Amino acid sequence: MKLGLWPAKTKERRATVLAGLILLQGVSALFFIGDVILDFREDGHLDNPHLLLESIAAVALVSGVIFLMIELRGLMSRMSDMQTGLDIAHGHMAAIVGEFFDEWNLTQAERDVALMILKGLDNDAIARVRNTASGTVRAQATSIYAKSNSDGRAQFISLFVEELIAGNERLAQGA
Amino acid sequence: MITVEQTASGRASAREVVVWDPLVRLIHWSLALTILLNGAFVEEESKAHEWIGYVALGLVGLRLVWALFGPAYARFSAFPPSPARAVRHLRAIVRGNRSVHLSHNPLGTLMVYNIWASVIAIGVTGYMMTTITFFGVEWVEEAHEVLFGWLLFSVSLHVAGVAFDTWWSGVNLVRAMINGRKTIPEGRKVQ
Structure with missing residues (x-):
């Protein structure tokens, strides 16, 4: 399973184009078949080269439609696999973050602040969200860095990034 | 742990499922x-009316083939025609059960087959009118x-059903038919 090599948007566009082709080709195939049947009724034999060519075209169109349908179904199932993979990754990330917080014995307030730090909010923004003074947030942040053994915001965040990268390597080896 | 997950996602963990390919x-x-064109805009005894009718037949035919080979939610097995299930679904609504159906809900399922059958029957009788035998x-x-009157009635019922289910289950069905995704409200049971 190639995760994320193809952006989801590209896949979706490809699926839509495939569906459009199936629609056009499918309707044309039905017309060709209808025409062949009508001609055959009028003419009565298949050795007529015009009729023969038309029949071949109809068969080609129908096979094309079937092939495209299989393609589209495969694409749809790859897309849903990718979504499942992403969901699992999201879930795992949340679980890992929670485990780290537990390990460091963060208080509830510290957990909230730590999560906002991870999401990229600065101290002033966190203070505004939590309705506290920015001095309080600074103190809580210092306590978080001390408990997690990191010397500041950048290193604190890198602890989780490291975990993500390590996780990916494990995934890649497993695949 | 739980608090992390709750605050981690901004919108209270509603999930999106890709349902319609x-x-x-x-x-x-x-x-x-095609129904709109042939019903309201195209001259009734014109060639265009005939061709649009054939396209409609082709569309239903293609959908039936897709229901045999397509992805899980598009397949017949995802929405078997069953009046018993429809009755159970109605009772569930009366009891106030707001669970979400990922494919068509059982009542909608009956409507789907009804509309397909009506379109086929209209197409066939329309074709018959062009033949020498039945002209x-x-x-x-x-x-x-x-049959066309029945189809119009069915379509209005279908639209009303979509409006009701959107309000009842909280899943915007029209949007799902446009971008393919059903957004399931938090904590809603899924069938």
């Missing part, structure tokens, strides 16, 4: 367009018109 959606809106035969013309 692009082929299902294209066929749905194309079929709606000008009264019962065929009448059947064609009565």
